[in-house]
Amino acid sequence: xxxxxxxxxxxxxxxxxxxxxxxxxxxxxxxxxxxxxxxxxxxxxxxxxxxxxxxxxxxxxxxxxxxxxxxxxxxxxxxxxxxxxxxxxxxxxxxxxxxxxxxxxxxxxxxxxxxxxxxxxxxxxxxxxxxxxxxxxxxxxxxxxxxxxxxxxxxxxxxxxxxxxxxxxxxxxxxxxxxxxxxxxxxxxxxxxxxxxxxxxxxxxxxxxxxxxxxxxxxxxxxxxxxxxxxxxxxxxxxxxxxxxxxxxxxxxxxxxxxxxxxxxxx
Amino acid sequence: xxxxxxxxxxxxxxxxxxxxxxxxxxxxxxxxxxxxxxxxxxxxxxxxxxxxxxxxxxxxxxxxxxxxxxxxxxxxxxxxxxxxxxxxxxxxxxxxxxxxxxxxxxxxxxxxxxxxxxxxxxxxxxxxxxxxxxxxxxxxxxxxxxxxxxxxxxxxxxxxxxxxxxxxxxxxxxxxxxxxxxxxxxxxxxxxxxxxxxxxxxxxxxxxxxxxxxxxxxxxxxxxxxxxxxxxxxxxxxxxxxxxxxxxxxxxxxxxxxxxxxxxxxxxxxxxxxxxxxxxxxxxxxxx
Ligand SMILES: Nc1ncnc2c1ncn2[C@@H]1O[C@H](COP(=O)(O)OP(=O)(O)OP(=O)(O)O)[C@@H](O)[C@H]1O
Ligand SMILES: [Mg+2]
Numbered sequence: 001x002x003x004x005x006x007x008x009x010x011x012x013x014x015x016x017x018x019x020x021x022x023x024x025x026x027x028x029x030x031x032x033x034x035x036x037x038x039x040x041x042x043x044x045x046x047x048x049x050x051x052x053x054x055x056x057x058x059x060x061x062x063x064x065x066x067x068x069x070x071x072x073x074x075x076x077x078x079x080x081x082x083x084x085x086x087x088x089x090x091x092x093x094x095x096x097x098x099x100x101x102x103x104x105x106x107x108x109x110x111x112x113x114x115x116x117x118x119x120x121x122x123x124x125x126x127x128x129x130x131x132x133x134x135x136x137x138x139x140x141x142x143x144x145x146x147x148x149x150x151x152x153x154x155x156x157x158x159x160x161x162x163x164x165x166x167x168x169x170x171x172x173x174x175x176x177x178x179x180x181x182x183x184x185x186x187x188x189x190x191x192x193x194x195x196x197x198x199x200x201x202x203x204x205x206x207x208x209x210x211x212x213x214x215x216x217x218x219x220x221x222x223x224x225x226x227x228x229x230x231x232x233x234x235x236x237x238x239x240x241x242x243x244x245x246x247x248x249x250x251x252x253x254x255x256x257x258x259x260x261x262x263x264x265x266x267x
Numbered sequence: 268x269x270x271x272x273x274x275x276x277x278x279x280x281x282x283x284x285x286x287x288x289x290x291x292x293x294x295x296x297x298x299x300x301x302x303x304x305x306x307x308x309x310x311x312x313x314x315x316x317x318x319x320x321x322x323x324x325x326x327x328x329x330x331x332x333x334x335x336x337x338x339x340x341x342x343x344x345x346x347x348x349x350x351x352x353x354x355x356x357x358x359x360x361x362x363x364x365x366x367x368x369x370x371x372x373x374x375x376x377x378x379x380x381x382x383x384x385x386x387x388x389x390x391x392x393x394x395x396x397x398x399x400x401x402x403x404x405x406x407x408x409x410x411x412x413x414x415x416x417x418x419x420x421x422x423x424x425x426x427x428x429x430x431x432x433x434x435x436x437x438x439x440x441x442x443x444x445x446x447x448x449x450x451x452x453x454x455x456x457x458x459x460x461x462x463x464x465x466x467x468x469x470x471x472x473x474x475x476x477x478x479x480x481x482x483x484x485x486x487x488x489x490x491x492x493x494x495x496x497x498x499x500x501x502x503x504x505x506x507x508x509x510x511x512x513x514x515x516x517x518x519x520x521x522x523x524x525x526x527x528x529x530x531x532x533x534x535x536x537x538x539x540x541x542x543x544x545x546x547x548x549x550x551x552x553x554x555x
Binding site for chain 1: 284285286320323325344348351352355356358361363364365366367376377380381411425426429
């Protein structure tokens, strides 16, 4: 059941979106987020939605998978929507005892929900179409200039790729331990929230033990292959900036420019 | 005899609807009767572990059903949980799943979940520990301080303490030294003879399977390829080898001899049978 958490899991494929350079996709996400937060009117939002739909179509990621990715954040979305709905002043629409729902509040809540959902879709498209290795590699290259001011860029990206590498392993491990405890009658599914949280406690001990064991093994394996940091390391898969990356980048910038332009006219 | 556990047309698909979709088992029909000792063999990834996790309701079949004492185990959440006390499952490498502070508490986890009285829990823990040969001095130690073989025994004791009517073990002897293997297999045989429970063992060791099982089930790519007495199953030496499985050493030798033109019967899988067959052959040769 934990396996259903697809949070940012890579979906192997061979679409144009998969083949774009990781650096290009990272920059595009930044541009996309900028456009999303600049958009103000209906036309602006419409443009961003259109761009998102186009990207999903190009990436050939099944929309179902995207919606499943949204599931874990439903709580956050609902929470923001409710807050915005009740705590925005303006023309009152409905009065429910002490709280009033205003027209402005409703619009704002709707816009907020749309924004969060688009934000998640955009970032998930990145992680769905980019393997964790390409992703951290791209980040390392983008942040490379920071090395000049002694930021340990390589070490940070190494840590990140390891973390990404071990998330599925840890989820699998948790699943196994849960199964073993369920086989002896542990109950994770019924009872109130407190009881359920308490049932989770015995999971942590074997999980930490195995995580530390793994970390230890990995450190030994790396050391015995003479790993010594980023200097002079070469890569098996080189990132190459191609014409299609430039085109994608230009399209992204065009979207941002259009949204900024529309905002000026309040659209 | 009515079966105690029965699986019907079981099919399980992992990660359905994603690019990682994988049909792990398909069309599995199998029943166990009390007192039976069934060996399950099959190559890596053939669906053995997936199958046995259906028998105590840890996995829900994509289609098909599992019955315990002729009742569907998924008829309600409570029923599923209760079945787990009757169908005890020891996982692959269970030693990584111990979690309590002391050996005693770990073995007591199952009986406590059964809501037994404290004295009953105590009696069961002691009995189970004794059964697998864990000395009393270990009971108050942390399971993490013990050796791999001891941990494995603690895990088995933790399941035996629930006194399941069906005991399922996933590769209980993997990675143990020959002495440790023998002890654990002997414990399992004793458990069956003392309680009359049904036992199902997944194993990669054909000699063990040939020696202890009354019935063998062979998995191949999520289907059951053979199901019968060890004698019947191991008479398919060639087919078994073709699907990448091993056969007991004696069966392998007999097959090698057959390929060199020695006329041996099909049903050889223990050293004694091989010896007898070869002797019979020599007598026959001497006669003419
Ligand atoms: N949690 C899971 N998610 C996705 N696929 C899985 C999962 N567990 C098993 N599989 C796949 O299902 C198939 C059957 O696996 P299973 O663990 O049942 O095999 P097995 O016969 O027990 O193998 P082994 O002898 O190595 O233990 C394998 O191809 C495996 O990759
Ligand atoms: Mg297995």
